[in-house]
Amino acid sequence: MSLSIMISLRQLSRSFATSARPVATCSLRSRGLHTSTVHFNETPSTTIDPSTIPKTPADLEGKVSASIIESLKRNNFNTLTPIQQLSLLPLLKTEKGMVCRAKTGTGKTLTFIIPTLESAIARKTPGVDTLVVAPTRDLAQQIFEEYLKVISKLPAKVRKPRVALITGGRSGRINLRDPEAIVIATPGRLAADLDNRSAAELFDSLSFRVYDEADRLLDIGFEPTLDSIHDSIMRVRANPDKPLKSLLFSATIDDCMTNFAVKHINPKYDYINTVADDEPNVHENIHQILVECEDAIDKYQTAISYIADAVQEEHFRGIVFLPTKTSVDWLEDYLKQISQAGIASERRLFGHKGEAQLLKIHGGMTVSRRENALRMFKNCPKGLLIATDVVARGIDVKEVTHVFQFGVSDDPLDYVHKVGRTGRAGKTGKAVTFLTTSERPYTNTLARRAQVSFKEMIKSSEIHQYDIYKVQADYEETKEFMLPNFSFLIQTCDKYRLNLNKLVEENMEFFRRVTGEADAKIRLSGFMKGSLKRVSRDISDEYFVGGGGGSAGGYRDGGYSRGGGYNSGRQGSYGNYTRSDRGGYNNRGGDRGYNNRGGYNRGDRGSGNRGGYKKGYERSSRNRDDFDDLFG
Numbered sequence: 238m239s240l241s242i243m244i245s246l247r248q249l250s251r252s253f254a255t256s257a258r259p260v261a262t263c264s265l266r267s268r269g270l271h272t273s274t275v276h277f278n279e280t281p282s283t284t285i286d287p288s289t290i291p292k293t294p295a296d297l298e299g300k301v302s303a304s305i306i307e308s309l310k311r312n313n314f315n316t317l318t319p320i321q322q323l324s325l326l327p328l329l330k331t332e333k334g335m336v337c338r339a340k341t342g343t344g345k346t347l348t349f350i351i352p353t354l355e356s357a358i359a360r361k362t363p364g365v366d367t368l369v370v371a372p373t374r375d376l377a378q379q380i381f382e383e384y385l386k387v388i389s390k391l392p393a394k395v396r397k398p399r400v401a402l403i404t405g406g407r408s409g410r411i412n413l414r415d416p417e418a419i420v421i422a423t424p425g426r427l428a429a430d431l432d433n434r435s436a437a438e439l440f441d442s443l444s445f446r447v448y449d450e451a452d453r454l455l456d457i458g459f460e461p462t463l464d465s466i467h468d469s470i471m472r473v474r475a476n477p478d479k480p481l482k483s484l485l486f487s488a489t490i491d492d493c494m495t496n497f498a499v500k501h502i503n504p505k506y507d508y509i510n511t512v513a514d515d516e517p518n519v520h521e522n523i524h525q526i527l528v529e530c531e532d533a534i535d536k537y538q539t540a541i542s543y544i545a546d547a548v549q550e551e552h553f554r555g556i557v558f559l560p561t562k563t564s565v566d567w568l569e570d571y572l573k574q575i576s577q578a579g580i581a582s583e584r585r586l587f588g589h590k591g592e593a594q595l596l597k598i599h600g601g602m603t604v605s606r607r608e609n610a611l612r613m614f615k616n617c618p619k620g621l622l623i624a625t626d627v628v629a630r631g632i633d634v635k636e637v638t639h640v641f642q643f644g645v646s647d648d649p650l651d652y653v654h655k656v657g658r659t660g661r662a663g664k665t666g667k668a669v670t671f672l673t674t675s676e677r678p679y680t681n682t683l684a685r686r687a688q689v690s691f692k693e694m695i696k697s698s699e700i701h702q703y704d705i706y707k708v709q710a711d712y713e714e715t716k717e718f719m720l721p722n723f724s725f726l727i728q729t730c731d732k733y734r735l736n737l738n739k740l741v742e743e744n745m746e747f748f749r750r751v752t753g754e755a756d757a758k759i760r761l762s763g764f765m766k767g768s769l770k771r772v773s774r775d776i777s778d779e780y781f782v783g784g785g786g787g788s789a790g791g792y793r794d795g796g797y798s799r800g801g802g803y804n805s806g807r808q809g810s811y812g813n814y815t816r817s818d819r820g821g822y823n824n825r826g827g828d829r830g831y832n833n834r835g836g837y838n839r840g841d842r843g844s845g846n847r848g849g850y851k852k853g854y855e856r857s858s859r860n861r862d863d864f865d866d867l868f869g
């Protein structure tokens with residue numbers, strides 16, 4: 238039987254600085270994996286001597302090469318974070334790999350960079366030594382830069398390992414003649430490259446394989462791709478008996494990850510967990526605020542008013558998370574109009590000298606546009622980034638002061654990662670979530686699944702409101718935001734026991750209010766018609782044409798009042814109708830819709846692997862919107 242060692246890490250993890258004495262006592266506990274434990278299966282021991290835990294890079298002397306210690310110092314990493322203190326020595330010694338869990342913003346990336354770089358520097362033969370797999374292109378790019386940061390500060394006499402970045406949307410390849418020692422990749426692109434036997438052979442003596450945001454990799458349906466990568470690597474392995482060390486990192490762990498670790502490491506894998514079972518998953522440096530709004534009309538007005546005031550504070554860098562690409566596009570345009578109309582300030586809120594940059598990022602943008610947006614967000618003195626889940630995980634931007642969430646997240650653990658974009662590296666930050674009365678049951682799931690408790694609850698009436706609805710949003714663009722938003726809401730209704738009728742009603746009332754079309758109806762087609770079948774006939778008749786409730790022939794959208802194109806004047810009614818039919822309901826450009834990107838197939842794959850059509854489908858729905866481009 239393996240033993241696990243329970244360590245009280247609360248004090249240690251409370252602050253990023255490590256002056257606190259990390260380990261007071263170690264007591265033996267035989268609990269499951271979801272505890273604050275260091276779980277060493279191969280070297281069972283009942284005590285850890287706190288004096289053996291390294292607290293600064295200098296304490297790693299003799300265990301890590303002097304050149305790496307020098308680089309850490311040059312990078313001003315003067316103390317080690319709790320996860321680094323606890324896991325660096327085990328990671329340097331591990332023979333098969335391990336799982337490491339620590340809260341957001343606590344330095345997990347450097348935790349795997351140090352041992353893998355050590356291995357790459359020590360390597361005598363050509364070939365890839367470490368493979369790091371990340372779920373998004375943006376995160377892969379960030380990890381790449383973090384490696385370069387450490388490598389570039391190695392003393393001149395050291396042979397510097399080279400690093401390759403292999404993701405979709407980029408032309409870079411591993412150098413077949415002289416392979417880079419470290420490869421950072423997203424799964425789809427890597428799997429495609431490994432189909433080429435000579436590329437696969439570069440991995441024949443791989444030492445480390447790192448899965449960053451491991452639970453996310455699985456959550457978005459990458460498991461079959463990861464299995465195929467595994468098979469390609471194992472097929473060419475020069476010494477099949479030599480274990481390949483797999484390191485799994487995340488701030489959150491779910492059962493899928495546990496099963497994956499069993500398969501990809503070993504059934505008795507070691508596990509370092511710095512978050513106790515009963516401890517909130519969110520870092521304590523994050524001040525969580527819940528703003529209680531009446532309905533969607535109130536929510537958007539309150540949230541935009543709150544943001545408008547926050548933007549005008551002296552120090553501001555905020556991220557707004559929204560569930561779909563079209564909602565991101567919509568909010569960006571709407572905020573631009575609000576800024577231009579001078580609704581919340583005489584000066585423009587965005588774009589003018591001294592004011593904030595307004596930026597957006599989502600999976601429908603090209604790699605270079607995404608890189609650009611993130612770079613600008615990192616470098617501007619003040620900025621607001623509107624984003625989908627593509628930057629929910631791992632993305633490290635210094636001094637994000639606010640994270641805003643309009644409504645619920647697809648998964649309660651996503652909430653933890655999103656708020657984790659602030660309150661990083663010892664800094665504090667605010668995470669503000671705006672929920673309508675119908676969305677409120679979501680907080681019960683947050684509390685149960687992630688021990689989330691809001692430090693502050695504010696009623697929307699307590700927030701200074703600007704009359705945002707003086708600005709009318711573009712009808713077509715708002716409609717394109719609404720439909721995928723409904724798809725998203727349908728999924729969340731089941732998960733969080735929300736009332737679909739109320740959600741549809743309040744969102745359609747918002748649609749009417751913000752477009753200024755008091756009796757607008759949306760024409761449903763194909764997929765949406767089926768999805769909204771569960772909506773009551775009354776609601777359906779009130780808001781939809783050709784909807785689930787069986788309304789015959791509506792008159793608004795696609796009907797006479799839009800037929801003349803008086804509002805958008807773009808293509809007349811038939812044009813509107815075909816556009817949404819042909820282009821996929823969640824897209825503006827017509828050819829980026831879910832039908833065209835193979836997202837549905839992925840849903841099939843996901844479902845086959847994740848136990849049941851429903852789960853796979855639900856999860857893949859998000860993929861369709863956001864993660865399609867990773868598979869290229």
Ligand SMILES: Nc1ncnc2c1ncn2[C@@H]1O[C@H](COP(=O)(O)OP(=O)(O)OP(=O)(O)O)[C@@H](O)[C@H]1O
Binds near residue numbers: 314315340345
């Ligand atoms: N020992 C250290 N001293 C000072 N800063 C550090 C140290 N280790 C890491 N950092 C910095 O802390 C920040 C957060 O680190 P990192 O992005 O690795 O967090 P993380 O734990 O992976 O978070 P997430 O779960 O959100 O991915 C980065 O800016 C990183 O450079």
